[in-house]
Amino acid sequence: MEDNRNILLEVKHLKTSFFTQAGEVKAVDDVSYYIKKGEIIAVVGESGCGKSVTQMSVMQLVQSPPGKIVGGEVIFEGQNLLEYDRNSPEMRAVRGAGIAMIFQEPMTSLNPVFKIGTQLSEVIMIHKKVDKKTAWEEGIKALEAVGIPDAKSRMENYPFQMSGGMRQRVLIAIAVACGSKLIIADEPTTALDVTTQAQVMELLQSLVKTYGTSILMVTHNLGLVTRYAERVYVMYAGKVIESGTTEDILMHPVHPYTKGLLNSVPKLDASDEERLVAIKGQPPRLSELPSYCAFYPRCPYACEECKQGYPILEEVGPNEHFCACWMKNKEVAHAE
Template identity: 50%
Template sequence: MAKPLLEVKNLRVSFKMYAGEVQAVRGVSFTVDKGEVLAIVGESGCGKSVTAQTLMRLVPSPPSVIKEGSSIVFDGEHEIAKMSESQMQHIRGNEIGMIFQDPMTSLNPTMTIGAQITEGILKHQKVKKSVAMARAEELLTLVGMSNAKERLQQYPHELSGGMRQRVMIALSLACGPKLLIADEPTTALDVTIQAQIIDLMRDIQQKTDTAIILITHDLGVVAEMAHKVIVMYAGKVVERGTLDEIFYEPRHPYTWGLLRSVPRLDSDKNVELESIPGTPPDLYAPPVGCAFAARCPYAMKVCQEIDPDHFVIHGDHTAACWLNHQDAPKVEMPVGIGRGAHG
């Protein structure tokens, strides 16, 4: 059996602050195979972006600390959690690319687009500048930029938001990485441009067979692109499975809440959209039991006292919720989600 391209085990990341230690990521584990799209979803502050940036070792240390026992194995041999900065410079941009949330703040305003795209190519591939510039022009054409040669001479402020995001995608693909991490790649864009960027990323993934980790809270984007999904809450994975399992057979109340907050066009019922009441817990002092218990309408006494392990639903579909225990009371999935919501 082939090894996964990326294997994350028991990843724990904390931030040491004056007031104490913020446990931002608490024992996250997942795998990504070659050519696969994994979506990581959850509310703001659940640990998605810290997880993604830790994979690239971009979280400043101090104040961040990758805890002992955390493991991030890339391509079957590189233990990223223990790599030095000089070792990471070979991996970062070359083997793993990243698309950031806001291209305006991620691109250098003092450098031309061409200089920024060729910087990584010149560093990692040791080619002549003319070859790197030709590659940059090819990449801009690949991501759907018109007049690619002229765009290389422009600065970020001369481009629209959608064009800057295309530049970010071109930049992340410059060295032909095996894995692409997209952190909220469509957040700052309008709906029409969002759809274009999603189509572009899906097209590139199919053409290049690049694996993608998609960090988002937009379940519409997930439905368009992902093969597998992990749902995060309060720094932990609470449910994992295939796209169909998470969308049509979810088994965690938090996943139900996320799905009920999204409008559906395939429902034959007049189902009201619902928000999840309450707020996420303070990760300075995480709760003893299930972190979602205070907001969960189905919480039981055991939920307040013991943090549940992942219960296997079927195959690789698991959910960390006591409702999946054989002795738990049977709870019907809320109206408006699951296969029963289809018209």
């Protein structure tokens, strides 16, 4: 990593497992990534690939038992967060003030029986140690900052009186109000309509410009990645299988799964007769992973060599383009 001072969060070899009756489920297996100040990065993958659990582990919010962070480091502003106990005051200070999280379903992440204002000023009171009145005033400012019209009266509203897009803005306001340095947005726009989706993403992007916030998006929508992210990590079955700049991942993907994922997205400019190229089969169950490449059963390029073990991430191009595939150097095998 070239400039360490610029790195806000670095996750090194993170491992999180769930210990169930069926045995150990490795939801996050040796995941490493970093995010710089003022950067938007994306973690992409399908449901069950461990992308959300990774973020939950960073925040130490994985339910325990059955979940447990088995190994690795989470270095936020030079401090390894995993050294803190999950209930320690230090960890609590990080949550909300240092790293904020925005979830997919804005209805379930707000408490239905409290006013927006109460929920917003509560966070400000705790993190900024101010009295109720000041907190309320700051709450209004935060709502205005995320583009909610008529913020003063909106503070008196309950979550059900707001639309999905507005609720998502309130959650972003909570993040802004405490001056979080990193916002982890877990599928922030999946529950929203396409036109509202664009509004929320533009808002998040403007936060980066005005406050220098870093944003980590967790998404399955490759289109959002194209428009907003600078770098991308693609996850499959608990591991990062490819990472690089958005340009490299989208235009010059190396891993067969990344290629397959890109081919599965319906294109607007395709001719009508063109069929989608689907990835065959289904994502594997994390409890029944093979001892070799997890994509093997679905991979169009799979061969005997792939069974020699887990492929490790290796550099495949300039600009930190990494890929974990046994076949990555065999251009012939990948030629379509």
